[in-house]
Amino acid sequence: MLVFAISDKGGTGRSVTGTNIVYRHALQGNDVCYLDYDFGSPTAGAIFSVSGVARGTRQNGLHEYLRGECPQPRRVDVWAESDREGLRTRPPGAGRLVLLPGSEGGGELSALTDEIIGRCVQLFGRLEEEFDLCMIDVSAGRSFTAELVLAATVRMPAVPFRWLVFHRWTRQHIIAAAGLVTGADGLLDVGTRFGHDADDLRDRIRYVRTAVLEPDSAELVGLRDEQRAWLSACDSELRELAGRHSVGRTAMLGKIPLDPVLQWREQLITDEDVLASKIANAETAAAFDELAKKIVDDNAWEGL
Amino acid sequence: MLVMGEVHTGLLQNSGEISESTCRQVLGITAGETVRVSRRPIVHALSPERLTGVDCTLPAASRSRVRGVGTVVSRCAVTGGRVAQGSSYVRVVRSEADRRLPWSHYLARPGVVEVLGKAKAADLAEGFTGDPTPGSPDGACLNLGAVSGRFLDLVQASPLLDRRAPFKIPRTSLRWVAETGEPSIRFTLHTEQERTLRLTHPGPFTPAVVDLCEDLATHDWLLTSLLVIVERARIGTTPGAAAVARLAPAIDHLLHLWMPAARVEEWLTPFWDSLERRPGFTRQWRSLVDRVRDQVAVNTLALLSASAETGRR
Numbered sequence A: 001m002l003v004f005a006i007s008d009k010g011g012t013g014r015s016v017t018g019t020n021i022v023y024r025h026a027l028q029g030n031d032v033c034y035l036d037y038d039f040g041s042p043t044a045g046a047i048f049s050v051s052g053v054a055r056g057t058r059q060n061g062l063h064e065y066l067r068g069e070c071p072q073p074r075r076v077d078v079w080a081e082s083d084r085e086g087l088r089t090r091p092p093g094a095g096r097l098v099l100l101p102g103s104e105g106g107g108e109l110s111a112l113t114d115e116i117i118g119r120c121v122q123l124f125g126r127l128e129e130e131f132d133l134c135m136i137d138v139s140a141g142r143s144f145t146a147e148l149v150l151a152a153t154v155r156m157p158a159v160p161f162r163w164l165v166f167h168r169w170t171r172q173h174i175i176a177a178a179g180l181v182t183g184a185d186g187l188l189d190v191g192t193r194f195g196h197d198a199d200d201l202r203d204r205i206r207y208v209r210t211a212v213l214e215p216d217s218a219e220l221v222g223l224r225d226e227q228r229a230w231l232s233a234c235d236s237e238l239r240e241l242a243g244r245h246s247v248g249r250t251a252m253l254g255k256i257p258l259d260p261v262l263q264w265r266e267q268l269i270t271d272e273d274v275l276a277s278k279i280a281n282a283e284t285a286a287a288f289d290e291l292a293k294k295i296v297d298d299n300a301w302e303g304l
Numbered sequence B: 001m002l003v004m005g006e007v008h009t010g011l012l013q014n015s016g017e018i019s020e021s022t023c024r025q026v027l028g029i030t031a032g033e034t035v036r037v038s039r040r041p042i043v044h045a046l047s048p049e050r051l052t053g054v055d056c057t058l059p060a061a062s063r064s065r066v067r068g069v070g071t072v073v074s075r076c077a078v079t080g081g082r083v084a085q086g087s088s089y090v091r092v093v094r095s096e097a098d099r100r101l102p103w104s105h106y107l108a109r110p111g112v113v114e115v116l117g118k119a120k121a122a123d124l125a126e127g128f129t130g131d132p133t134p135g136s137p138d139g140a141c142l143n144l145g146a147v148s149g150r151f152l153d154l155v156q157a158s159p160l161l162d163r164r165a166p167f168k169i170p171r172t173s174l175r176w177v178a179e180t181g182e183p184s185i186r187f188t189l190h191t192e193q194e195r196t197l198r199l200t201h202p203g204p205f206t207p208a209v210v211d212l213c214e215d216l217a218t219h220d221w222l223l224t225s226l227l228v229i230v231e232r233a234r235i236g237t238t239p240g241a242a243a244v245a246r247l248a249p250a251i252d253h254l255l256h257l258w259m260p261a262a263r264v265e266e267w268l269t270p271f272w273d274s275l276e277r278r279p280g281f282t283r284q285w286r287s288l289v290d291r292v293r294d295q296v297a298v299n300t301l302a303l304l305s306a307s308a309e310t311g312r313r
Ligand SMILES: Nc1ncnc2c1ncn2[C@@H]1O[C@H](COP(=O)(O)OP(=O)(O)O)[C@@H](O)[C@H]1O
Pocket: A007, A009, A010, A011, A012, A013, A014, A015, A016, A017, A210, A211, A212, A256, A257, A258, A259, A260, A261, A262, A263, A264, A265, A266, A267
């Protein structure tokens, strides 16, 4: 299964949420890999705490591979190469957790050629043979990278794939996320131009809300009643707005609560962060865990 | 001087094994040429051979620049309708000329790469089977693995396959070097997926040596994959039924494929025999198979006694 992670805007939590989902999926016993196709800002190495590739790799990054400058992209075994103590041993029963870092200082793709699409198809095909889940961080907004993976998936009709669109729970983000999917030059528009069936493609897209502050959450206990009432009203307004833009509950795969740890640092939330040091919220870990299951649960992906 | 090759082996990307006639279609990459099929003791289908022109540096342990020009021979195979391979090799010989000749010269010698200038066989053999020098992903160097990988991709991307393989499993690569001399064989495991083979055989090279290497690669992949599946099952720490469920794909798709040396010519079987003594491929395979079957038996017994128990109540 290929899963493409996209968002309309940068800074929505796409990378942090995507990496945490992949990590949880590995803990659930699956072999997983994470491809950093966010060529302008390849930060996945930092989130996995692999300092050698914190801002991408100097050699054999994905960018170089796609340009034909190296025969195969570099693979980083996170269980072996992470600097974080809690990640450096593979927990019993966990699957492989592999990062394919982007190229340091690679820059966005500046054009889409047939050769690049061919190499992308080759890479996806091979990874899909050996990994249960391959998550591809496609970067923000309309880009050549998004076009690249739309073109590549047309050429491999038998390979299953899905899209996750990440957005924050605000007016601007809801409208922008909907636009990225259904707007001019959005995913559906470009996808059909490359040969996807619009309805089929729409069924493969779900939204994920990031850094959500629930009106009844523990974080808000100290608020005045007036503030809580105001937040509640905002929240229902947003729900109404989301529904109108087809970004509502039915099209949503899950939501991740706002977490103090993630607000301060881009990182994986381990069980140790929740249970031992207690710096992260149990709800956050549980939300990642549930998303990691839903991503492969066909019931959650039935036609809308 | 020497022959070097690389075989990539993987699980055919289809839900079930494919029939002999489907094998023929999948491997008949070029129309008009026939796929060779042998049926006993296991169905083995081999595609026509294809040539790839190369003009590149050859890997040398001394890191001296050795230029080679010629063609690589490649082919694909499917064993038991289940295991797919891409395989390439070149015979490296000294060029009689000191400069590159017209392509017609090289095309008349399929599978031969001629070395321009000085080169030692031992240096090339070491360079090809040694660990790649860090920091030199040199795209201009002969990369038989890239060629074999692409041929395997061709098979896996066939529209006749449904791509719903019963389990996920990595490909393995076997890089081999064969020379003429006092018989010896050395098989080495490197990373989880990389193996090398150094072979010295009596008499001149024949394509039967390639068959031997492909046969070894098939069985090494089978063994490697069964080890992975058994590890994933976590026998002893997960409940019996869950462990058996995880072992089931191996029973359905792998266990019947073990046929060592089935396609190896008589004069080369001593090499297989020697690998059977050390490291002992079949010994390890049998012990794994026994483990799988014991798990199934124990679990069946548990189920039977549980249902007898409820019957009595
Ligand atoms: N659930 C969350 N709670 C709080 N902060 C979050 C959450 N998810 C992400 N963040 C923070 O938001 C910022 C942007 O996240 P990032 O994943 O880098 O975004 P993107 O990849 O979309 O550009 C980061 O500082 C990150 O730690």
